[in-house]
Amino acid sequence: MRRPSWVPEGTDLDKPNAARVYDYYLGGSHNFEVDREMARKALALWPELPQIMRSNRAFLRRAVTFLAEQGVTRFLDIGSGIPTFGAVHEIARAIRPEAKVVYVDRDPVAVAHSRLLLEGDPASSVVQADLRDVDDLMARPEVTELLAEGEPVAVLLVAVAHFVSDDEDPCKLIGVIRDALRPGSALVLSHASLEGRPDQAEDHQKLYRMTPTPLTMRTHEQITAMFAGFDLVEPGVVYLPQWRPDQPESVGEHPERMTGVAGVGFRP
Numbered sequence: 001m002r003r004p005s006w007v008p009e010g011t012d013l014d015k016p017n018a019a020r021v022y023d024y025y026l027g028g029s030h031n032f033e034v035d036r037e038m039a040r041k042a043l044a045l046w047p048e049l050p051q052i053m054r055s056n057r058a059f060l061r062r063a064v065t066f067l068a069e070q071g072v073t074r075f076l077d078i079g080s081g082i083p084t085f086g087a088v089h090e091i092a093r094a095i096r097p098e099a100k101v102v103y104v105d106r107d108p109v110a111v112a113h114s115r116l117l118l119e120g121d122p123a124s125s126v127v128q129a130d131l132r133d134v135d136d137l138m139a140r141p142e143v144t145e146l147l148a149e150g151e152p153v154a155v156l157l158v159a160v161a162h163f164v165s166d167d168e169d170p171c172k173l174i175g176v177i178r179d180a181l182r183p184g185s186a187l188v189l190s191h192a193s194l195e196g197r198p199d200q201a202e203d204h205q206k207l208y209r210m211t212p213t214p215l216t217m218r219t220h221e222q223i224t225a226m227f228a229g230f231d232l233v234e235p236g237v238v239y240l241p242q243w244r245p246d247q248p249e250s251v252g253e254h255p256e257r258m259t260g261v262a263g264v265g266f267r268p
């Protein structure tokens with residue numbers, strides 16, 4: 001197969017990658033047949049997956065739009081995946097052309113694709129770092145420079161904190177980030193939860209045994225606790241489609257089926 005221009009040299013085209021599988025679910029074009037094959041296997045177990053991931057991505061779009069409208073121009077997107085389909089810099093710049101974004105992911109494949117995609121964009125950068133090593137992440141020059149500019153920064157933890165186990169203490173990690181933020185900064189967080197879908201627990205276990213990345217489902221209460229030290233904006237922590245929908249009818253009858261909750265809070 002010919003290597004497309006967004007694929008770094010040395011990429012193993014025969015091995016599926018989670019970020020490219022995700023891109024496929026979103027309807028993006030940055031994926032290979034091996035990724036689509038993996039996606040089809042997962043779909044057989046959980047047919048609603050693409051809808052869930054699109055619902056998560058639609059939350060990200062609404063949250064970034066909301067913050068840009070509030071005047072936020074600096075974004076730190078942790079666990080960004082490949083910024084292709086509705087990426088933060090595109091959404092934010094539609095309202096704030098001066099918006100700057102630092103993308104962070106632990107996955108070297110996602111980072112390599114992201115670097116090629118964002119080549120030549122002076123107002124965005126890509127960092128390979130792990131949320132679980134938060135001191136290292138917050139000490140990276142791209143991150144310290146963004147924080148030192150004197151502007152409020154929106155930190156995005158969208159569909160990533162569920163990859164942090166209870167032992168690794170996500171609330172503590174988020175607390176370290178929060179303490180580095182100036183007033184007016186924001187936290188945007190979405191997180192998987194099966195609280196509204198207890199019937200899915202077994203299929204979910206099967207699905208994630210197929211992948212190398214374990215997922216910790218949490219309750220609404222546990223996820224709300226991640227906003228400690230932030231003032232939640234209305235409507236608080238809710239199922240993904242319920243967070244400031246574009247139209248009331250886009251919430252649908254069963255928002256709990258999107259198996260994720262989300263919220264946005266400001267640092268007072």
Ligand SMILES: C[S@@+](CC[C@H](N)C(=O)[O-])C[C@H]1O[C@@H](n2cnc3c(N)ncnc32)[C@H](O)[C@@H]1O
Nearest residue numbers: 079080081105106107130131132158159160163
């Ligand atoms: C489901 S994707 C979410 C992508 C994007 N934030 C969104 O919601 O559309 C999760 C991403 O988080 C990354 N990730 C998982 N654990 C991480 C960690 N501990 N530190 C940084 N990134 C992580 C994965 O590599 C993957 O690209």
